[in-house]
Amino acid sequence: xxxxxxxxxxxxxxxxxxxxxxxxxxxxxxxxxxxxxxxxxxxxxxxxxxxxxxxxxxxxxxxxxxxxxxxxxxxxxxxxxxxxxxxxxxxxxxxxxxxxxxxxxxxxxxxxxxxxxxxxxxxxxxxxxxxxxxxxxxxxxxxxxxxxxxxxxxxxxxxxxxxxxxxxxxx
Numbered sequence: 001x002x003x004x005x006x007x008x009x010x011x012x013x014x015x016x017x018x019x020x021x022x023x024x025x026x027x028x029x030x031x032x033x034x035x036x037x038x039x040x041x042x043x044x045x046x047x048x049x050x051x052x053x054x055x056x057x058x059x060x061x062x063x064x065x066x067x068x069x070x071x072x073x074x075x076x077x078x079x080x081x082x083x084x085x086x087x088x089x090x091x092x093x094x095x096x097x098x099x100x101x102x103x104x105x106x107x108x109x110x111x112x113x114x115x116x117x118x119x120x121x122x123x124x125x126x127x128x129x130x131x132x133x134x135x136x137x138x139x140x141x142x143x144x145x146x147x148x149x150x151x152x153x154x155x156x157x158x159x160x161x162x163x164x165x166x167x168x169x170x171x
Contacts, residue, residue: 004128004143008120011150015053016113018157019046022164023102031105032098035166037091042160044097046105047076048086049156054112055085056149060132060142061119072108076100120146 023031023046031043040048051067058065067073073082079096086093128143140148 004125005121005123008123008146008150009117012053012113012116012120012153015049015150015153015157016109018154018161019050019109020106022046022157022160023105026102026164028099028101030167031100031102033163033167034094035163035170037095039091039163040094040159041097042163043100043105044086044089044094045156045160045163046109047078047097047100048089049153049160050105050109050112051085052087053116053149053153055083056145057112057116057119060145063115063119066108066111066115070111072111075104076108 022042026042028043031046032041034041054065054067063069068082077099078084080093123142128141128146130142131139132142132145133140
């Protein structure tokens with residue numbers, strides 16, 4: 001029998017697989033490359049989707065983000081505040097996400113994925129209706145928040161895969 005948590009773990013695993021596939025074999029310049037000045041880079045997209053997952057899941061779980069708990073913030077050394085997830089970044093901010101390696105991106109994503117799976121795997125079904133964000137109308141429940149994180153993660157991972165394919169085609 002497949003449970004709600006089994007489906008969520010599978011969905012987060014799909015994001016993980018795309019992230020790994022997209023960044024593997026790319027160097028810092030390729031990760032920072034942008035199709036044009038208004039586009040996002042692969043590095044920014046993967047960093048952002050991982051930051052959002054880390055931020056939102058940690059908030060729902062009531063835990064510290066992996067970003068700060070395991071000093072990924074220091075390892076990335078980006079010119080942003082520790083709480084920055086990339087949400088609302090301008091094209092100038094996107095351009096500042098440079099010097100990243102595939103190993104750094106996949107390491108952080110794997111750590112966030114592991115933390116997410118540990119949390120999600122233990123959620124009882126009745127918990128999915130708990131309100132986690134009252135700043136929206138209607139208020140956001142845990143179930144809706146997790147689906148939103150998955151949708152955002154898959155969308156950005158797909159965008160990163162597109163940028164990689166476009167870069168290879170224009171080579």
